[in-house]
Amino acid sequence: MLRVEGLFTEYPNERGEIVKAAQDVTFSVPEGQLFTLLGPSGCGKTTTLRSIAGLEKPRLGEIAVGERVVYSSQKGVFVTPNRRGFGMVFQSYAIWPHMNVMQNAAFPLEVGEKKLTRQQIREKVMRVLTAVQLDHLADREATKLSGGQQQRLTIARALSHEPEILCLDEFSIAIDPVTTMRIEDVLKELRKEITIILVTNLVQQARRLADRTMFLWNGEVVELGTNEVVFSDSPRSRKTYEYVNGIFG
Numbered sequence: 203m204l205r206v207e208g209l210f211t212e213y214p215n216e217r218g219e220i221v222k223a224a225q226d227v228t229f230s231v232p233e234g235q236l237f238t239l240l241g242p243s244g245c246g247k248t249t250t251l252r253s254i255a256g257l258e259k260p261r262l263g264e265i266a267v268g269e270r271v272v273y274s275s276q277k278g279v280f281v282t283p284n285r286r287g288f289g290m291v292f293q294s295y296a297i298w299p300h301m302n303v304m305q306n307a308a309f310p311l312e313v314g315e316k317k318l319t320r321q322q323i324r325e326k327v328m329r330v331l332t333a334v335q336l337d338h339l340a341d342r343e344a345t346k347l348s349g350g351q352q353q354r355l356t357i358a359r360a361l362s363h364e365p366e367i368l369c370l371d372e373f374s375i376a377i378d379p380v381t382t383m384r385i386e387d388v389l390k391e392l393r394k395e396i397t398i399i400l401v402t403n404l405v406q407q408a409r410r411l412a413d414r415t416m417f418l419w420n421g422e423v424v425e426l427g428t429n430e431v432v433f434s435d436s437p438r439s440r441k442t443y444e445y446v447n448g449i450f451g
Contacts, residue, residue: 203232203233203267204399205230205264205265205266206228206254206263206264206265207228207264207265208226209224209226209250209265210222210224210226210261210262211223211246211258211261212224212261223246223249223250224421225246226422227263227418227422227423229416229423229426231397231399232397233397234395235393235398235413236390236412237399238399238400238401238407238412238414238416239251239401240403240405240415240416240417240418240432241419242403242445245418245419246418246421246422247403248371248401249421250401251369251371251399252371253273254288255286255369256280256283256288260273261275264276267286267366287365288366288367288368288369289360289363289365289367289368290360290371291356291370291371291373292356293371293376294376296356297345297352297355297356298344299344299345301344302341302342303339303343303347304324304327304331304340307330307331307358307362308362310362310363311323311326311327311362311363326364327340327358328340330361333358333361333388333391334357334361334385334388335388336351336354339351348381349377353374353377353381353385361392367396367397367398368398368399369398370399370400370401371401372401373400374407382407386407386410386411389411393413400412408432408433412429413429414426414427414429415428415432415433417432417445419441424439424441425437425438425439425442432446
């Protein structure tokens with residue numbers, strides 16, 4: 203269970219004004235669910251995801267996985283990203299251009315605290331490459347992959363160290379619809395084994411993938427529930443209904 207309670211994240215913009223990116227964001231995600239943070243650009247969904255991953259430090263709140271607290275303003279706890287055990291997939295592919303597919307996916311295992319043999323690393327990497335349908339390209343230079351293949355490689359790299367939670371930040375922003383659907387199929391399979399937190403501004407993507415969806419607006423949680431409720435004709439908030447139906451935003 204991922205638990206986020208009372209999260210406040212603020213930062214100054216280029217004019218020195220305080221941007222209230224997350225305001226009292228509270229939610230939980232049971233193990234094995236695919237949970238979507240949905241909303242327009244600037245609503246606070248990426249800030250919330252980065253706070254979960256440890257890439258941003260909130261001003262207030264608490265984040266925990268099970269009984270393990272990874273951030274707490276009250277308790278003075280801040281676990282660094284590399285010690286949280288989460289996988290992160292960014293909008294950009296962020297692959298290592300001087301490495302092949304196998305080496306890219308193996309990198310987190312080779313620099314991790316747990317010492318593994320070459321054979322153990324290879325077995326783990328081939329398992330995740332198979333999951334994202336790249337096992338037949340293990341020896342190919344990463345820069346010679348298509349855009350969609352590179353994005354699948356970043357997912358494999360995030361999975362190679364067997365994270366408790368996989369965080370994805372608008373993974374489909376730079377790839378074509380056909381490739382997006384293929385990666386969505388991969389995520390549907392992965393959700394059987396791992397908790398997934400997905401940031402997206404695409405209503406149909408959230409509708410297709412999520413077990414539950416949280417809709418954010420101006421840093422605040424406007425709607426939180428199952429897809430049957432969030433995408434129904436009568437969600438709790440009028441803003442949700444308008445966004446889902448393309449009336450604004």
